[in-house]
Amino acid sequence: MTTAGMIKELCEQMHISISELARRIGQTPQNFNKKLQRETVNLDELKAIADVLGVKFEQRFILPDGDEIKTDSKEEMILGNNIKHVTEKALLHILDFFEEIDVPYWLDGGWGVDVLTGRQNRKHRDIDIDFDARYTESVISKLKEVGYIVDVDWMPSRMELKHDKYGYLDIHPIDFNSDGSITQADPQGGKYIFQKEWFSSTVYKDREIPCISKEAQLLFHSGYELTYKDHFDIDNLNKIQVI
Numbered sequence: 001m002t003t004a005g006m007i008k009e010l011c012e013q014m015h016i017s018i019s020e021l022a023r024r025i026g027q028t029p030q031n032f033n034k035k036l037q038r039e040t041v042n043l044d045e046l047k048a049i050a051d052v053l054g055v056k057f058e059q060r061f062i063l064p065d066g067d068e069i070k071t072d073s074k075e076e077m078i079l080g081n082n083i084k085h086v087t088e089k090a091l092l093h094i095l096d097f098f099e100e101i102d103v104p105y106w107l108d109g110g111w112g113v114d115v116l117t118g119r120q121n122r123k124h125r126d127i128d129i130d131f132d133a134r135y136t137e138s139v140i141s142k143l144k145e146v147g148y149i150v151d152v153d154w155m156p157s158r159m160e161l162k163h164d165k166y167g168y169l170d171i172h173p174i175d176f177n178s179d180g181s182i183t184q185a186d187p188q189g190g191k192y193i194f195q196k197e198w199f200s201s202t203v204y205k206d207r208e209i210p211c212i213s214k215e216a217q218l219l220f221h222s223g224y225e226l227t228y229k230d231h232f233d234i235d236n237l238n239k240i241q242v243i
Contacts, residue, residue: 002160004036005152007049010061014053019188024052031224033187037158037170039125040227085123086111086167093166094127095209101142105131106199107211108220109170113233115204115211121236122229126160126168130184130199130212133173143169156185214240 011021022032025048035041050057091111098105107115109128114120131139133156140150143161148169152160160170174194175183182194198216201208212220214237221234 002152003039003041003046004160006061007036007041008152008154010049010053010055014055016053021049021052025049029188034224036187038227038230040225040230084167085125086127088120090166091127092207094129094169097142097146098129098131098139101135101138103131103135103139105129105210106174107209108172108217110229110233112211113217113237115209116202116214116217116240117236118202118204122232126170128170128172130172130174133175136173139171143171154187157187 011018019029022029047057055061108130110124111127148161148163151162156173158170158172162168172184183191186192198213200213201210217237221230
């Protein structure tokens with residue numbers, strides 16, 4: 001179970017919303033949701049969560065009735081024969097998958113940054129894919145057919161799946177609305193509004209790959225407490241020469 005998955009389950013069992021939890025630990029719901037999506041909640045924040053909810057935390061949450069919520073370390077070791085990062089081969093595999101099922105998609109996240117720069121600059125825990133929300137049910141069904149299992153389900157905002165061979169995949173349905181607007185569901189029930197220009201493409205190792213633009217990536221790397229990886233990605237984005 002991922003950190004975000006642990007926190008979501010904790011909130012469900014303690015009958016509290018993610019937004020209320022964020023406020024109790026002194027953060028805005030928007031910023032806290034970004035941390036959950038990027039898996040950047042740190043140890044001090046986990047301890048703060050345990051304190052405000054009156055539970056114990058020892059790299060796991062211990063509920064008042066003694067039940068525990070923890071990462072399944074055995075599962076993590078088994079996953080992908082000890083795969084902790086998704087490779088370029090896994091990336092190309094999932095891009096092939098979306099093209100084979102003929103679903104419009106755009107690469108996002110850390111791999112999206114590296115593809116924009118033209119080379120892999122760091123290791124990546126997962127692959128982030130934005131795709132046309134009209135195909136959500138079909139995409140999930142076909143991913144399950146090829147061996148992916150659901151790990152975190154925050155639909156219609158996002159879903160994280162994992163595969164024994166290819167690792168973690170984070171999918172984000174995007175709505176291309178009849179009025180011309182482009183939106184993504186917010187985990188709190190609202191909408192993120194996107195610009196058409198953000199859905200671009202680039203050439204990576206002689207292959208044209210649909211991806212989120214540099215402008216959008218820089219915007220998405222803002223409005224929350226940045227990690228070392230975020231700063232690293234931003235530095236690489238700023239090195240890209242605009243032609």
